[in-house]
Amino acid sequence: MPSPTRDSFPSLAPPMTTQLHPPPSPRTHRTLRKLQSAHNLGAAARITSQPQLSNLSSQLRLHDMHSRDVSPTRRQALNRSPQRHRANSDATPQHLLGASSSISLASKRTALSRTSAAADTMSLDRLIREGPPDGDLGGALESMRIKVLDQGIKSDSDGMSMSRIYAWLIFLNAPILPTDSYIRLVHRGASPAYSKIRNDTFRTLTTDPLFRRRVSEASLIRLLNAIAWQLHDTNEERRPSSSRQSLPASSGASPSRSDLSQGMASSPAAKNRARALTLTTEGSEANASEPGTYVQGMNVLAAPLLYAARSEAEAFAAFQQLVIKECPGYIRGAMDGVHRGLALVDKALAIVDPKLSLYLTSKGLTAEIYAFPSVLTLCACTPPLPEVLRLWDFLFAYGPHLNILCIVAQLVMMRNDLLGSTSPNKLLRSFPPLHADQIKRTALAIIKMIPDDLHDEIVNHSL
Template sequence: MPSPMRDSIPTLAPPFTMTELHAPPSPRTHRLRKLQSAHNLGAAARSQNQPSLISQQRIRDLQEVNISPTRRHVSNRSPPQRHRANSDTPSPINVATSSTMSLNRQRNALSRTSAAADSMSLERLIRDGPPDGDVKGALESTRLKVLDSGIKSDGDGMSSVRIYAWLILLDAPVLETDAYLALIHRGASPAYSKIRNDTFRTLTTDPLFRRRVSEASLIRLLNAIAWKLHDAKEERRPTSSRHSLSNERPSSSSTVSSSPAARNRARALTLTTEGSDANASESGTYVQGMNVLVAPFLYAARSEAEAFVAFHRLLTKECPGYIRGAMDGVHRGLALVDKVLAIVDPKLHLHLMSKSLSAEIYAFPSVLTLCACTPPLPEVLRLWDFLFAYGPHLNILCIVAQLIIMRNDLLSSDSPNKLLRSFPALQAEQIKKSALAIIKMIPDDVYAEIVTHAY
């Protein structure tokens, strides 16, 4: 997954200064070009047979873990130390940038960027594509722009370019709308009944989401994803098993009726039953919580097809372990939340453990949904900008950052489980800065576990 090089990730501006976000230009006056402009950064990289931005960063990150035990270029400051005299006083993570570190120095600390791309706005870079054909440099510039100033959006989190930035950073392929419609027209997937049991309660307390995204959209997209993942499983199944299944199904359906419409209805009913019972434990089709994970994609996208291809890419390329088998990737992530918290704030970790509050108890939704379960939705979108630019695996550090923000209340509470039932409202900028500081404080082997935990 996309991953910041530990020795080269730049530090942000002084903490708690929110980035000013301005409303994007009206789509009527500044429309993105069609398919070519929507994807030409990612598509250009694929046409040159280069690894995606995400893959490049993941490979480099693991290489950096092996060759460099320090974070020379993160900041001139050493990791914050707690003074003995103040051992009982909460000591927030210091994420201030050295006043002598200029933006140019931060840029030089990163991999090579494109000077031409650096001079362009993010909106223009997405619209026009990489200048001079420098795909790698343009992608690095894109990541840095997302980190420096974020993606411009209005108060509701709406942006005309966000979904295209996500598609590029996820290296999602262009998908024809007809291909998405074909999946919809196949009817109920094996997971259909499970999907219907979840969609009606997706972000029910968020008026922005309910106003923009219908339950029907959620059902269609999740059902299409379930079909896509089901097909991939069938392709991996041994040929002999596929033949035996195909020989069994016609006999059951042919006894119902010879009418094509009746056969389709019977098939849909059979698949629905299979999705809720017999196949409930099968991996890779649908797990509870995917309805929340897909919600920001549908909110940010301009079409269901765009949300579909981005969501499918995230599931299959970035966190397949989250939906495979017993969701082993999620459980590894939860164990890492505990491990990182023990390193960053031993006192808070011991306090929670003394109350039998491991991350398995309170952080499961936050790990599985990349914090999309915590409102407000516009802040979720801003946090996702960072995660898609530098790696969804950094969500583990973002969860720890939220615990650090709650530190005073958790330590002073005899029942911290009540506080952890629902995390405080997301503050994307503060969480991001704390997460970047935490990167400097964890050992290389733990960081390597974080990078690979979702596979």
């Protein structure tokens, strides 16, 4: 694929003339929030025109790192060599905790794809603001990843950063989204999933004062309701025209449709089918092409995006790219992608630390029991929030699929406590506070130990 031109890069990042300012304070009354209260969505105006989200050219696909082909470049980008020696399964995993801390910048660069020498000399903020020097998009992206891996994204003690959301949008290859497109989705009123959303949002990160101070529940409701409309529209477009059912823009005019949906979800047949799908990690091939729907847990997945973004529209652009393009399996059917990920946590742990794996298994503990929230939310369910943001810098730079190995890394970091406990289930009810840097170092060491076929499964499990 030919390298994208310099002119293509501003579609991924702010224009050169854009001045970055500190994020608004929690007291700032945003214009967007004046549009309507989330509690009055049912009375929103009817919008007949469907929002059209623009798509980027295929040339702007983020280099080889976000292609879902299991290619040598993706393996190289994570410092994996096809000729590496397989790890001895009897080796003690204690070496993991400091194994990757000695990886030098030079050795990383030799393993990564080609970087841009000019971009290497620029700060991350400047690179985002001015775009790739000499039009070398691929090299600039690799330089950005190196900077994120080595230096992280500069932020204050609360995790706030002027450039984080822009780096995330670039790494996620988020399409250009006019703010009006998001506003139109908000103005359509309550989506078919509105009652489920309202049942989740008030419980989102309730113990985190940073999140509660900066992000209102109304903002979270609007974002989730907008993505629910987006998923609904995509589902309707894919259904045969003869089977489509029109849904009014305002939920207040369609109580019968809402009642019908709730009745179907609560029917015995539907419950039995959902349970049967939940008990398998294989997923449903018939649903492989469906875009998904709102599921419980998306509220926690959206929370860090709203916290880091400077507007709801920015958070929406990143969120829809994350759940629709990067992790569609997490919101499809019975969340088959999540269950595949849980099975991979067990499989990777058995290779990395057989003793710990056997001990947890002997206690009846599998990832299905203790790691479901961590897989679904990319570890956003584990505080503190500033550490979640730093971990997401790494995940978005190199692929959200690496969350599986980050969960294994946390288990390895808890190894002594788990093996020394007669009731490890008590320790696993809530993971210890995140330490993003240590998790990253351990995950980078773990990835060298897993076989290629398991790595390929991890890369593709969320599709």
